Amino acid sequence: MPLPDFVTLFPVSTPTLLPAVATNLYLIAGGRRAVLVDAGFSDPPSLAPVVEAVRNRNLDIAGILLTHYHPDHAAGAGYLSNLWNCPVYVHPAEAEHLRETIPASVLRPELVEGQVLAVGDLAVTVVETPGHTRGHVSFWIPDAGVLFCGDVVLGAGTTWIGPPDGHLRTYLDTLRRLRDMSLNTLAPGHGPIVDNPGERILYYIEHRLERENQILELLRTGPKRVRELLRAIYDGQVPPSARWVAERTILGHLIKLEEEGRIRRIAGEGPQKSLADAGRSGRELEDWVHTVSFGLS
Ligand SMILES: [Zn+2]
Numbered sequence: 001m002p003l004p005d006f007v008t009l010f011p012v013s014t015p016t017l018l019p020a021v022a023t024n025l026y027l028i029a030g031g032r033r034a035v036l037v038d039a040g041f042s043d044p045p046s047l048a049p050v051v052e053a054v055r056n057r058n059l060d061i062a063g064i065l066l067t068h069y070h071p072d073h074a075a076g077a078g079y080l081s082n083l084w085n086c087p088v089y090v091h092p093a094e095a096e097h098l099r100e101t102i103p104a105s106v107l108r109p110e111l112v113e114g115q116v117l118a119v120g121d122l123a124v125t126v127v128e129t130p131g132h133t134r135g136h137v138s139f140w141i142p143d144a145g146v147l148f149c150g151d152v153v154l155g156a157g158t159t160w161i162g163p164p165d166g167h168l169r170t171y172l173d174t175l176r177r178l179r180d181m182s183l184n185t186l187a188p189g190h191g192p193i194v195d196n197p198g199e200r201i202l203y204y205i206e207h208r209l210e211r212e213n214q215i216l217e218l219l220r221t222g223p224k225r226v227r228e229l230l231r232a233i234y235d236g237q238v239p240p241s242a243r244w245v246a247e248r249t250i251l252g253h254l255i256k257l258e259e260e261g262r263i264r265r266i267a268g269e270g271p272q273k274s275l276a277d278a279g280r281s282g283r284e285l286e287d288w289v290h291t292v293s294f295g296l297s
Contacts, residue, residue: 247289
């Protein structure tokens with residue numbers, strides 16, 4: 001199903017993870033009152049089409065709604081909120097990452113599950129969809145069956161779930177929850193509109209479980225480090241600039257498997273903290289990638 005006519009999509013160019021080169025911004029207008037879902041990057045020329053549309057249609061922007069804090073979705077919010085003199089709404093768990101780029105006077109870390117935002121004659125419901133980040137939210141318009149889902153499901157390819165922001169078990173729970181909603185349309189943060197949400201969500205779940213099985217299969221022949229798993233799974237397909245993404249994807253799987261008691265770290269090696277508590281520092285995560293071996297429980 002196409003987007004309902006009260007929604008306008010603006011794909012704006014952003015520095016994001018390839019193959020995507022743009023982030024989708026959605027202008028939702030209930031009459032003259034409107035909100036913008038996600039704000040793109042802090043690059044005013046890329047945002048000009050949105051600014052122009054709001055001006056031409058004489059819209060009154062009630063707020064900018066952020067799905068999550070990643071810069072390709074949120075970094076433009078400071079500029080736009082200043083221009084439109086409106087607040088920026090986000091889930092409380094994302095706010096700490098935004099304090100430097102969005103003034104406290106306009107930042108509203110208030111979005112929580114079930115909250116209904118009135119946008120003119122429309123009602124937009126907040127759905128918590130954690131996993132890609134801790135406080136990722138989606139926006140749901142039940143009458144139209146459309147969910148603005150940020151980076152939970154993309155229009156092309158798969159999304160990235162890796163530490164420290166991403167948590168795979170939480171993410172899979174989110175996917176299962178979306179699978180059970182009556183969705184007509186997914187409006188993703190990158191790529192084309194998804195008009196077969198059920199199929200696409202199932203594919204996402206299966207893709208993760210396939211990768212997990214592949215990792216378990218590799219560990220069956222003996223303990224391995226992340227680097228070795230990377231080589232076996234991606235076999236030279238990962239360009240050096242994307243290697244960290246692939247490493248952390250594998251680490252994300254290992255965290256899930258360790259939490260489920262299905263794999264273990266080889267004693268005496270690496271940091272002693274649990275993998276899930278490995279913290280937010282890139283350095284610590286690097287240690288996991290290079291020094292720790294994992295084996296089946
Ligand atoms: Zn993201």
